[in-house]
Amino acid sequence: MQARSRATVDALVEATARILVREGFEKASTNRIAEIAGVSVGSLYQYFPSKEALVAAVIDRHNEEIMGIVRAALTEVADLPIDKAVRRLVTVAIEAHRIDPKLHRVLAEQIPRTGQLKDVEAFNREVHTLVRAYLESRRNEMRKIDPGLATFICVSAIEAVAHNTVLNQAEMLSEKTVRTLVDETTRMVVGYLR
Amino acid sequence: MQARSRATVDALVEATARILVREGFEKASTNRIAEIAGVSVGSLYQYFPSKEALVAAVIDRHNEEIMGIVRAALTEVADLPIDKAVRRLVTVAIEAHRIDPKLHRVLAEQIPRTGQLKDVEAFNREVHTLVRAYLESRRNEMRKIDPGLATFICVSAIEAVAHNTVLNQAEMLSEKTVRTLVDETTRMVVGYLR
DNA sequence: ATATAATGCGAGCATTCACTCGCTTTTCCT
């Protein structure tokens, strides 16, 4: 039956994420994952050909969540002037990183980059492409500047601020702090673009 | 008989770095490291209590190299106005990341962050402190702004540009590209600060 | 030359862990 197996798959992915967050990558053995999922190792290998594939599924789920938000934001921002748009994007970047900070941290710090590096790169490229398209459509509001370069610098800067904010300050982030941070980052990026 | 043992220690650290770069973290077993170093596993454990400690030594050596450059730059820049200083710092950041890009990549991507995370944080804090001190000494050239916040944003942005540049473009970086990148990043940061 | 200490050796132990396979249970269909 399908419902049953989908539940098993979900339980496995969920359990993997939980263990990664609660006990770190090292403790995440396939046996343990199966145990936490309430499933046998045999079933695990019925659905995932390797441990790597399982971890990749977790990464994908998380990235897909983030990309959903980012894509939506970039669509809804398409008609806004640069200052409004950048502000929104900075806000969204921080929000996206805050979805599941602990998981984000583990994925960023503890997962050995192997095969699925390709996937992460794909997400990166997508963000790049989308941002670049937006910037090109707003060329008239900007100074003369190579769009690829501008995209690279802006995305790097915004991503870094969001990333470091979430990693360093963990969960303790007041609304006010976030607002100030958004203000400042927006100011930097907008000032740079025009 | 210190010379002999120092040579052994050096050989071990060097071999570890080589294996990390050439074959990745997974292939870096203690047995293999000892073999490449031309030393026995027993000797390895005479000088390093664990594999982790060995990897930590490699990380430390690399970080120390980078910090040496950064510290020097920040000292020699102390009397320069903001625009000159920032330009120098951006340049140095990229240079520092280019010291050993392959090792840098492995350290950034493949090493599970365990204990020695503390060390990395210490380096981070030092950079922060130094930059902040500089900014505070130049307050008069800047708009009214919280120094801690400004430091956080500037360091994040510069670091991210340098990091991504080196990671994405590997070794293929023309002088011209670097100069443009430095120009643009400098422009962004300086524009932001004043 | 002899004794003592420092350094080095590497086979092997103990453990962990990804993964397999033969079997059982559950679900579906007629």
Next chain:
DNA sequence: AGGAAAAGCGAGTGAATGCTCGCATTATAT
């Protein structure tokens, strides 16, 4: 009900690997 197919089970396997320990070699001191 009966049987086939789908899903699940978990003890067991084999390989990898971090690390130990008893012994061998080399340096220093007397």
